[in-house]
Amino acid sequence: MLNSLFVKIYLTVLASLAVVAIASGVFVRMGMEREHAGWSGRRDAFIAAMLPADSDPAMLQATVQRLSAAFDADISVYGPQGRLLAAAGRPVPQDEIGFRRRMHPGGHHLLVSRLPDGRVVAARMRMPFGPVGRTPLAYLALIAAAIGLAAFPVVRHLTRRLEALRQGVDRWGEGALDTRVAVRGKDEVAAVAASFNRAAEQIEQLLAAHRSLLANASHELRSPLARLRMAIDLDAAGQSGLVRDEIVRDLAELDALVEEILLASRLDHIEKLERMEPVDLLALTAEEGARSGVDVSGEPGVVSGDPKLLTRLARNLMQNAQRHGSPPVSAHVGAEGGTVVLKVCDHGPGLPEGTGERVFEPFFRPQGRSETAGGWGLGLSLVRQIALHHGATVHHESPSDGGACFVVTFPATS
Known part of the structure; x- marks a missing residue:
């Protein structure tokens, strides 16, 4: 099965799709990482501008509350020493800030921004703040699978016609000279099938003509042999015994050979014996x-x-x-x-x-x-x-x- 043309072609198609999908996913992923890195820099600059280092505690608290209301998020600001400077909503514990995951265990998105002055801003949000980091590999794999399924009947149809052509050639080679293969379509496979049919027709006609000639010639040879045998019998008195016996043996050998040729020709013409x-x-x-x-x-x-x-x-x-x-x-x-x-x-x-x-x-x-x-x-x-x-x-x-x-x-x- 692994050596069949259908399997080879179909596996080649699937392998090509897999290579294209993986390569596309790698390139898109690299682009997304560059985009995310640029977005992270702009986000941190925005947060640093909104929460300047010289803000007094009251102004810092008011700004954090406005940001919490605008983004529907829990926001906490920690100082360089780990002290909580301001918070809005439920405070984000410091043990969660150390996670390197974008998705909080509770189903929320966790955003952590470290400002140039050493402060850390942690925001727990229901919606992500920034571009969604979805990998395109799953989509590309789905597209490749759809194309692979669509290619299956096409490849199978092509190779099934080739298999039918091969089976026809095998039957013809085994002696079934009347074998012909179906010609479907107008492509190269159909052209090969039509060429095979023409060649098989010509060869069958040539062999039929050869067998007919052999049978007819063998049949016609029996008449002059019979006449020669009769002439020898009639002229028995004019021939010596040894010469006559030699001629009779030669004629008998010729007659037996003609009979064998006729039998061989008849056996060549039939595929199945009539009497069993x-x-x-x-x-x-x-x-x-x-x-x-x-x-x-x-x-x-x-x-x-x-x-x-x-x-x-x-x-x-x-x-x-x-x-x-x-x-x-x-x-x-x-x-x-x-x-x-x-x-x-x-x-x-x-x-x-x-x-x-x-x-x-x-x-x-x-x-x-x-x-x-x-x-x-x-x-x-x-x-x-x-x-x-x-x-x-x-x-x-x-x-x-x-x-x-x-x-x-x-x-x-x-």
Whole structure:
């Protein structure tokens, strides 16, 4: 959550507001302190003028009473030695004069002025005499909080559109090529969303055209292959047995390759299999093993899938082991932790180091492998495609006693 763009932008806005509020409060506070210092000097000069040092006690008392009535305050004047010289209203005790607080404990404002001749004038008033020393920091904090709350929906709206764009790109990258994102507004985010939609549309069209061309070409190839096979059968007397057998094998290999290309193209076009039913993987594998001459063992395991595609998966694994490995080839079906596992192993030289994942690429050929030996074709690539369409995974293992094992793990059907 802390790494999201929304949190980063919003925290940046709040931090900027806090800095502005604190800096403004400091500057205003400094100005108020200077103003208060100037006011205090003028106030003390005023009081000194109203209560001159050479006033007799009667005049001093009369002046203090007039000031008390004018300001509705209790005023006491103390001499340099602490003796009370004059008072109006309730006298202000000397122990209160020592407080450095502007607010008296009783809720009144206490004003203390020390005159140049050493006298001290103390006034207890209901209203402050001079500028009110209110700090602006609370007001600035309130303003910053209001702006922060107002910025929340704006920032959230912007980042929510970015999150929707990111989620759309993720879905598209996972293979949902029909994914498009909503284009809202006319800003840069909307422009990026529109650009993504245009690019996704063009790429989807290119891939669709490529798949259509591949499927059509593969379909058209089957007709001349069938005619060639028929011509060889009709001209069997004119061909030697070895030459004819070689041509028949080549045509069979071409026919199988075209069939695999057609199946791969069909699997590329669909997102969900149309036919799904419970299948006993052990029975299916045993039947294909009997046809291929592979020993099959294990225990029954029911998976949900297309029987034809699952048969093709088992057949491709067995044919791959027989073609690229060495006998004996074995297949085993078992249950492991809520899953059904199909494992096909051979006892050949195994896979070259670092090719355990690359063998699932179409027509992968390891470095140094001769043209005559050929590559892996589409067999294992189809195995992975079929496995993915059934919610399964496939990987390669290298047994300690040599050879190669391909393991397909299916979710079990309860």
